[in-house]
Ligand SMILES: Nc1ncnc2c1ncn2[C@@H]1O[C@H](COP(=O)(O)OP(=O)(O)OP(=O)(O)O)[C@@H](O)[C@H]1O
């Protein structure tokens with residue numbers, strides 16, 4: 001039976017009594033469903049490892065509670081929580097062969113050796129290492145991806161209630177990483193163990209997770225499916241962290257019951273639906289807001305009849321299914337280089353050309369500048 005996992009106002013302050021106190025987790029409250037593969041995503045130092053270590057009981061939290069199912073485990077020591085964990089550096093025991101590495105958790109639990117053999121064999125089959133087990137070498141004789149699988153097998157072999165994976169693919173090259181993330185999903189679905197997968201790679205989190213949480217400075221900024229987070233980011237930070245996003249500075253010109261009109265400059269304005277405004281605070285005219293546009297919701301053209309801003313194409317990249325144009329605009333419109341995706345190469349446009357930038361108005365979103373990255 002898979003367990004749910006619940007955080008209730010969890011806080012962690014390192015070195016609480018010193019002037020160098022670090023408030024690493026702030027009022028974390030959310031639940032993970034039984035059998036769910038849940039991703040924790042966020043920039044370096046946002047508290048991902050701290051939340052994972054707190055979940056395992058390796059870190060004593062400063063406030064709040066953690067529940068496995070209905071059971072409050074806040075004060076239960078790590079060895080009494082049935083947790084499988086793969087750490088950021090998934091160090092295997094170098095002096096033990098692969099079998100003993102995987103068997104370790106069973107040996108310390110004093111499991112009978114015939115059952116150890118059976119369980120290790122089963123789990124190595126699940127992670128696709130049957131042949132390696134026959135050879136049974138030391139971990140140093142395995143490839144990075146094989147070592148990774150051994151680390152996962154070692155964490156799974158004693159049927160943990162919860163599996164915690166801290167950047168398990170960090171040491172692998174890009175291609176193997178993509179392959180292994182699908183493998184992790186396959187293995188997790190086969191075992192149905194409630195799992196937290198930590199990564200700072202948004203593509204990995206979106207590909208692997210049933211749901212994801214985006215953390216920033218110890219705070220959960222948003223929780224949802226990949227789709228929710230990509231299509232309905234709640235603030236500019238999440239919008240920018242999940243996929244690419246372009247931002248433009250605009251001013252509110254007019255507000256009606258259904259529309260918000262915003263002005264980019266003297267000639268270019270947009271009349272957007274109120275539902276395109278995603279922040280919660282009230283709006284008034286002359287407020288400064290941000291327009292957010294995904295690269296696929298902008299386009300470029302050599303000429304256009306409507307009012308449009310101009311930019312200079314700095315780099316053109318062919319990315320297979322799309323062509324990405326990097327375009328510099330006046331910093332009073334956007335403080336960063338724009339990224340614009342076109343389905344094919346636009347005839348006649350080359351690097352260093354000046355182009356017009358067109359907006360797909362229906363797909364734009366509006367935010368206050370709060371929570372900007
Ligand atoms: N043992 C510790 N003592 C003091 N501060 C700590 C300790 N461990 C972590 N921190 C601080 O807590 C914050 C969160 O760290 P954490 O390791 O959880 O980040 P992370 O999201 O896992 O980052 P990364 O992606 O780099 O692994 C950081 O500011 C870090 O410096």
Ligand SMILES: [Mg+2]
Nearest residue numbers: 048049050088
């Ligand atoms: Mg970490």
